[in-house]
Amino acid sequence: MPEYVLGHHLKGEGRRLALMSELLDPMHRRYLQSLDVVKPGARMLEVGCGNGSISAWLARQVAPDGRTMAVDLDLSLVDVHLPNLEFGKDDIMAGLVEPGSFDLVTARAVLHHVADADKAIANLVASLRPGGAILLIEPDFLPVTIAEPPEVRVFWSDWLA
Ligand SMILES: C[S@@+](CC[C@H](N)C(=O)[O-])C[C@H]1O[C@@H](n2cnc3c(N)ncnc32)[C@H](O)[C@@H]1O
Numbered sequence: 001m002p003e004y005v006l007g008h009h010l011k012g013e014g015r016r017l018a019l020m021s022e023l024l025d026p027m028h029r030r031y032l033q034s035l036d037v038v039k040p041g042a043r044m045l046e047v048g049c050g051n052g053s054i055s056a057w058l059a060r061q062v063a064p065d066g067r068t069m070a071v072d073l074d075l076s077l078v079d080v081h082l083p084n085l086e087f088g089k090d091d092i093m094a095g096l097v098e099p100g101s102f103d104l105v106t107a108r109a110v111l112h113h114v115a116d117a118d119k120a121i122a123n124l125v126a127s128l129r130p131g132g133a134i135l136l137i138e139p140d141f142l143p144v145t146i147a148e149p150p151e152v153r154v155f156w157s158d159w160l161a
Contacts, residue, residue: 048110
């Protein structure tokens with residue numbers, strides 16, 4: 001896709017992102033906690049941060065001396081403010097956020113929206129410090145393409161197409 005299709009201005013988008021946070025943040029946090037780079041003093045980067053719920057959690061984990069950077073094409077649905085949390089309006093396809101700077105880079109439900117996921121991943125990896133960790137979480141759409149009832153299946157098949 002040449003551009004992001006679910007713009008934050010769309011009706012219901014704030015609610016959709018809030019539901020994603022409610023549903024997925026516990027799992028995302030568990031994976032992050034299993035990485036020993038998420039600790040006080042560290043530098044974190046979340047790309048495609050949506051409403052910023054995971055970035056805010058990361059900022060609290062690395063406080064008081066660590067910093068979290070949260071990047072998205074559109075920051076209009078962000079509603080968190082913390083002293084060690086910085087937001088940037090950036091397109092991850094356009095280039096590196098800060099080369100060689102972060103102990104952790106994470107993105108959730110972002111890469112399936114970009115035209116060239118390999119290029120995006122290369123940009124994310126290049127933002128890591130040596131020894132840093134990257135955590136990428138993407139949906140598996142297979143279940144929705146075999147879902148019932150048929151109207152639901154048709155909706156998702158058309159959406160994916
Ligand atoms: C489906 S939402 C997921 C939001 C959040 N990560 C979550 O899981 O709740 C995808 C997010 O990625 C952002 N996004 C899409 N393409 C992007 C790009 N090229 N660079 C930065 N952010 C992007 C969108 O603006 C949107 O906030």
